[in-house]
Amino acid sequence: MRKLILAIAALLVLGLSGCGYNTLQTTDEDVKANWSEVLNQFQRRADLVPNLVNTVKGYADFEQETLLAVTNARARATGITATPELVNDPQAFAKFEAAQQQLSGALSRLLVVVERYPDLKANANFRDLQAQLEGTENRIAVARNRYIKSVRDYNVTVRSFPSNLTAMAFGYKVKANFTVADENTIATPPVIDFGAPENKPESSN
Numbered sequence: 001m002r003k004l005i006l007a008i009a010a011l012l013v014l015g016l017s018g019c020g021y022n023t024l025q026t027t028d029e030d031v032k033a034n035w036s037e038v039l040n041q042f043q044r045r046a047d048l049v050p051n052l053v054n055t056v057k058g059y060a061d062f063e064q065e066t067l068l069a070v071t072n073a074r075a076r077a078t079g080i081t082a083t084p085e086l087v088n089d090p091q092a093f094a095k096f097e098a099a100q101q102q103l104s105g106a107l108s109r110l111l112v113v114v115e116r117y118p119d120l121k122a123n124a125n126f127r128d129l130q131a132q133l134e135g136t137e138n139r140i141a142v143a144r145n146r147y148i149k150s151v152r153d154y155n156v157t158v159r160s161f162p163s164n165l166t167a168m169a170f171g172y173k174v175k176a177n178f179t180v181a182d183e184n185t186i187a188t189p190p191v192i193d194f195g196a197p198e199n200k201p202e203s204s205n
């Protein structure tokens with residue numbers, strides 16, 4: 001009897017392996033790990049924004065509308081509770097992605113305005129924040145890329161035969177992914193430069 005039970009168990013293990021169960025487990029864990037890293041980097045960026053705004057608004061002539069846009073965008077981005085289950089809800093995921101894109105856009109517009117303030121660009125505190133924000137944007141790009149790839153691998157497994165049958169049996173569903181309009185853009189981390197203006201060589205007469 002014991003041998004029969006062991007034989008049945010062995011057949012079940014082989015059957016599950018052959019139907020993609022192990023692959024589903026592995027790819028699902030990869031998605032979870034990469035999603036967690038994406039959230040960490042987005043949170044890191046959000047944490048930098050208040051210090052950035054406080055430093056910039058110390059310059060009396062700086063456009064308050066630009067600062068308000070950044071502050072509001074951060075509030076919307078952090079107002080969404082990003083749980084591990086968010087990747088299983090396409091609508092909630094799209095809302096989360098849109099909020100992060102709005103914050104990215106607001107920060108980009110802020111950087112354009114900063115170019116008009118050489119003294120601000122030379123501020124030591126601001127330059128330190130610049131280095132931290134630049135590093136965080138790079139980490140976001142890397143984390144997004146890893147998440148995009150892991151979700152693709154997982155979704156292929158969920159949709160492919162015969163692993164799709166196993167996925168249905170165990171409740172594995174397709175997960176939401178970032179929309180990538182331009183793969184080359186996503187593959188190249190954005191460069192943020194708050195650096196002081198370079199000294200231009202004097203033209204020789």
